[in-house]
Amino acid sequence: MSGYHFLFVPGPSNVPAAVQQAIHCPMEDHRNPTIPDLIMPINEDLKKILLTKTGRVVFFPSSGTGCWEAALQSTLNMGDKVLGASFGQFSMLWLDMCKRLGFEPITMEEEWGTGANPENYHKHLSADKNHEIKAVLVCQNETATGVRSDVKAIRKVLDDLNHPALLMVDGVSSVASYEFKMEEWGVDCVVSGSQKGFMLPAGLGILGVSQKAIEKMKESTYPTCYFDVVDMMAKLDGGYLPYTPPVNLLRGFRVAIDLILKEGIENIWKRHHRLAEGTRQAITNGWGLNLCAKEEKWYSDTVSAIVVPDGADAVPVISTAFHKYNLALGAGLAKVAGKVFRIGHLGDLNECMLFGAISGAEMAMIDNGIKVEPGSGAAAASKYWTENPGDK
Numbered sequence: 001m002s003g004y005h006f007l008f009v010p011g012p013s014n015v016p017a018a019v020q021q022a023i024h025c026p027m028e029d030h031r032n033p034t035i036p037d038l039i040m041p042i043n044e045d046l047k048k049i050l051l052t053k054t055g056r057v058v059f060f061p062s063s064g065t066g067c068w069e070a071a072l073q074s075t076l077n078m079g080d081k082v083l084g085a086s087f088g089q090f091s092m093l094w095l096d097m098c099k100r101l102g103f104e105p106i107t108m109e110e111e112w113g114t115g116a117n118p119e120n121y122h123k124h125l126s127a128d129k130n131h132e133i134k135a136v137l138v139c140q141n142e143t144a145t146g147v148r149s150d151v152k153a154i155r156k157v158l159d160d161l162n163h164p165a166l167l168m169v170d171g172v173s174s175v176a177s178y179e180f181k182m183e184e185w186g187v188d189c190v191v192s193g194s195q196k197g198f199m200l201p202a203g204l205g206i207l208g209v210s211q212k213a214i215e216k217m218k219e220s221t222y223p224t225c226y227f228d229v230v231d232m233m234a235k236l237d238g239g240y241l242p243y244t245p246p247v248n249l250l251r252g253f254r255v256a257i258d259l260i261l262k263e264g265i266e267n268i269w270k271r272h273h274r275l276a277e278g279t280r281q282a283i284t285n286g287w288g289l290n291l292c293a294k295e296e297k298w299y300s301d302t303v304s305a306i307v308v309p310d311g312a313d314a315v316p317v318i319s320t321a322f323h324k325y326n327l328a329l330g331a332g333l334a335k336v337a338g339k340v341f342r343i344g345h346l347g348d349l350n351e352c353m354l355f356g357a358i359s360g361a362e363m364a365m366i367d368n369g370i371k372v373e374p375g376s377g378a379a380a381a382s383k384y385w386t387e388n389p390g391d392k
């Protein structure tokens with residue numbers, strides 16, 4: 001098909017040309033003496049993105065899922081209770097992993113389209129007088145439904161109750177895109193991945209750990225090997241990894257981090273908010289459709305899940321967009337399969353790129369008999385973006 005491919009799934013996101021060029025390099029000896037000059041500054045700079053001074057950031061040659069595992073296995077013990085809310089494919093899968101790894105998850109089911117409910121965390125944690133719950137899990141951005149949860153509010157619940165459980169956050173589709181403050185919010189473990197806000201291909205799992213989490217690692221007897229965070233920290237201190245790292249991805253990581261630091265993390269948050277808001281205007285005011293996220297407080301600045309009208313099917317919309325318009329939209333997952341399609345608005349992105357996604361999705365809907373006014377999505381987004389020019 002001629003023209004650009006428009007990649008608008010909520011990760012992998014677009015990889016900037018400078019990052020692509022950095023990755024496109026000859027293979028090199030991963031133990032050569034210059035490797036620490038690459039790895040050690042990356043480690044330090046990641047703290048500026050996660051916003052922690054006292055915590056540590058490590059990365060594994062894995063996707064984000066690997067760091068879910070690393071966080072749990074390195075800090076907890078077999079059979080430990082963990083508390084988490086399930087309101088979409090990813091928040092559900094993390095709790096499922098807890099079960100499969102031999103922990104004891106207490107799952108709070110929330111309606112899909114809503115997020116983590118601090119009152120329910122409070123209910124369980126206040127009843128846990130013996131502090132048997134060792135970790136509290138929160139998915140900050142549920143990518144399946146386009147829902148953001150309030151991590152700060154869950155921290156407050158823990159603080160108000162003086163509960164010592166570790167606070168673990170899934171920031172796979174929020175970190176480096178919208179507000180996340182590891183230290184200020186008292187987050188003990190935060191998990192992310194390279195293929196979203198970090199604007200890289202998949203292949204690096206990123207994990208931030210607090211000093212409290214590091215202390216807990218000393219008490220953990222859970223058997224770990226590949227995902228042993230203590231081993232990883234020790235090797236990274238010397239500038240290497242315990243095993244063969246994807247050095248070309250790390251070369252790209254260096255450039256991606258430089259781009260992030262140059263734009264400034266708070267500017268990135270603002271840009272994502274503005275782009276997300278314009279996209280939401282297209283969906284609601286332009287097309288007259290609903291977001292899967294039920295209320296404004298849940299709106300995600302990295303992904304919008306769009307509910308197709310009753311009787312319509314989102315699957316052929318996604319297929320038409322892909323085959324006819326060279327546009328990749330995100331599918332509805334699990335409970336919302338066929339009911340929603342998703343536009344990812346994260347990473348290396350601007351208004352004109354998003355017009356491609358909005359107009360392509362609009363044409364694909366019209367082709368499949370969904371009644372939306374041609375041009376209405378772009379018109380609503382254009383109105384918002386021109387009336388709200390941001391800091392440019």
Ligand SMILES: Cc1ncc(COP(=O)(O)O)c(C=O)c1O
Pocket residue numbers: 011063064065066090139141142143144170171172173193202
């Ligand atoms: C919120 C969230 N958590 C976890 C994951 C799993 O990450 P990965 O696919 O990098 O293993 C994803 C993937 O999209 C996600 O969106």
